[in-house]
Amino acid sequence: MFDYEDIIDALEQGDAVLFIGPRLLVGEDGQPLERALYNALDAHNENHDLIRTFYEDDGFFLLHEESYRRRLVRQIKQFYQEEHPAASATLKKLARIPFPLIVSLNPDDLLPRAFEAESLPYHKDFYYLKHPFEDYVQGTRERPLLYGMLGDLEKRESLVLTHKDLFNYLESIFAGKSMAPELRTQIQEARTFIFLGLPFEKWYMQLLLRVLYYISKRLSGLEQYASAPMAGEPHTIFKNEFNIQFVPEAGPAFVAELYERCAEAGLLKENGGGKEQGDKAMLNQARVDIGSDKIAGGLEKAKAVLERHRPKTNELYDRLFTLQQAYNDYRKDEKIGVSDEATRTRIVHNILQLITDAENLLGL
Numbered sequence: 001m002f003d004y005e006d007i008i009d010a011l012e013q014g015d016a017v018l019f020i021g022p023r024l025l026v027g028e029d030g031q032p033l034e035r036a037l038y039n040a041l042d043a044h045n046e047n048h049d050l051i052r053t054f055y056e057d058d059g060f061f062l063l064h065e066e067s068y069r070r071r072l073v074r075q076i077k078q079f080y081q082e083e084h085p086a087a088s089a090t091l092k093k094l095a096r097i098p099f100p101l102i103v104s105l106n107p108d109d110l111l112p113r114a115f116e117a118e119s120l121p122y123h124k125d126f127y128y129l130k131h132p133f134e135d136y137v138q139g140t141r142e143r144p145l146l147y148g149m150l151g152d153l154e155k156r157e158s159l160v161l162t163h164k165d166l167f168n169y170l171e172s173i174f175a176g177k178s179m180a181p182e183l184r185t186q187i188q189e190a191r192t193f194i195f196l197g198l199p200f201e202k203w204y205m206q207l208l209l210r211v212l213y214y215i216s217k218r219l220s221g222l223e224q225y226a227s228a229p230m231a232g233e234p235h236t237i238f239k240n241e242f243n244i245q246f247v248p249e250a251g252p253a254f255v256a257e258l259y260e261r262c263a264e265a266g267l268l269k270e271n272g273g274g275k276e277q278g279d280k281a282m283l284n285q286a287r288v289d290i291g292s293d294k295i296a297g298g299l300e301k302a303k304a305v306l307e308r309h310r311p312k313t314n315e316l317y318d319r320l321f322t323l324q325q326a327y328n329d330y331r332k333d334e335k336i337g338v339s340d341e342a343t344r345t346r347i348v349h350n351i352l353q354l355i356t357d358a359e360n361l362l363g364l
Contacts, residue, residue, distance in 0.1 A: 004261050009266055011191035014100050014141050017190040019149075021105045022059070024197025025087035033057065033087050039071070040079045058202055060163050073156035079106040080153070088114060090252045093259040095120050098141035101186055103149050105198065105208075107159055111146055116304055118271040119134040119278025121285055123297050126152035127179065129165075129172050134296040134331075136182040137289075142269070147183065149208075187212070209341060229361035279305050280364040283355050285339045290351055299324050302355055309362060316358055323351055 010016035022034040038044070043054040043061070050072050053062040065068060091114035094102070104111055115122045123137040126148030139145030150169070160169050193212075199205060262268050271278075280340035282301050289298030303320055306313040327347050333339040358364075 004258065007192065007194065007258065008261060008265055010038055010269070011141075011262065012265075013097050013191070014098070014189050015190050016099055016194065017187060018099045018102045019105065019193065019195045019198060020094075020102065020111070020251075021196065021198035024255075025090065025106070025110065026252060027084065030086075033084060037076065041075055049360040055056060055163070058163070058204065059199070060166065061161055063162070065222040069156055069161070072161070073153070073159065076107060080110060082341070084110065086252075087119070090255050092118055093255050095122075097255075097259060097262050098267055098269055099144055100141050101145050101147065103147045103189070105149050107153060107161070109153050112304065114222065114245065116278070116282075116308060119281070120269060120271060121282065121301075122146050124148070124152075124300050125183070126155070126158060126178070127160075127172075128152070128158040129157060129167065129168055131158075133180040133183075133304070134144075135294060136180040137294055137297045138182065139186065145186075166204060166207075176301055196254065279308070279362060280359070281355070283359055283364065286354065287355050290348060290355075295327055295348065295351070299327065299351065302351070302358065304342055305359060305362075313358065313361065316354060316361065319354055320351075321352065325349075 007016065024031050025033040027033050036174055036316065038054070038056070042048060043051055044056070045051075048054075050068040051061050052064045055062070061072065069237075087110055091111055094111075095118045102111065112122060113123055122144040122145070123139065123143060124146045125134060125137070127150065131205070137145060150160040154161070160166050163360045192318045259268070282305050286298040286301035286305075289295070289301065299320065303317070303324075306317045306320060310317060326343075330339055330343055330347060333343075
């Protein structure tokens with residue numbers, strides 16, 4: 001018998017980590033959303049302008065030219081900018097379940113958008129090969145960390161889309177690069193791991209789980225739950241070697257059941273009470289983050305609000321992008337000991353002014 005109370009206890013203690021993969025999200029036809037993406041990209045076309053080969057079994061692409069990555073990512077973004085009601089409904093439920101850390105293996109921005117739709121606070125971070133990690137913001141039950149394990153849609157070079165990307169990713173992780181040590185610590189200290197919608201039938205899932213075991217040596221002795229693969233029995237290696245217990249329902253059904261049980265236990269987070277109120281709260285929190293020297297987190301929150309109101313906020317969004325680049329440059333100089341405090345002060349002042357301008361523009 002599967003016992004949801006173990007997971008409820010872990011959520012109450014704040015030591016559960018959720019991993020979500022592409023099989024969690026489905027379209028209106030009940031089929032995986034990733035399949036609709038591949039169809040939208042016309043990935044199976046042998047005469048594709050961008051894609052030389054599509055390895056469907058792995059979900060990876062081989063491009064004719066590396067320079068085509070920009071166009072491919074643009075098409076992926078266009079697909080996810082469309083409405084996907086079934087996927088959004090599942091993610092909105094997840095947003096209200098108090099996981100302090102959610103690790104996504106999906107190449108989309110649907111999860112943070114679900115948090116924004118529910119006017120719930122969050123912080124976002126992601127793997128970015130050969131780039132120094134940003135200031136770490138600890139995930140909490142009230143404001144979780146959403147971590148893109150395989151990159152972020154807004155930074156096309158960070159995405160793991162090809163086999164070469166995957167091998168570079170594994171090399172970087174095992175070398176201790178591209179992931180904040182505080183994130184490793186948060187994973188190491190967690191006691192319950194839940195995997196939803198991960199493609200366990202793919203060969204590289206064993207490698208990705210090895211990465212997780214590399215981060216947390218004691219993982220094999222902890223509680224682990226996973227939604228079953230789409231068809232057939234899950235591979236015995238995940239049952240035996242990785243000690244994963246498969247839950248009786250598929251991903252969306254499991255989320256719905258867990259959501260109801262959290263509601264009964266009084267664990268669900270209240271939504272922000274409306275879009276306008278949520279925007280104001282988000283900008284207020286961005287201002288607090290900036291004042292607390294959590295500049296990267298403050299920029300992300302301001303960015304989330306501006307993105308929701310484009311094209312009205314396009315000018316402010318461009319200003320924020322410039323400020324984000326300036327702050328990243330400052331951080332690089334800081335790491336090699338050539339930073340200028342006056343530059344930092346100017347950047348902080350300009351960010352705070354931008355937040356004020358956004359409030360005025362949006363009438364908050």
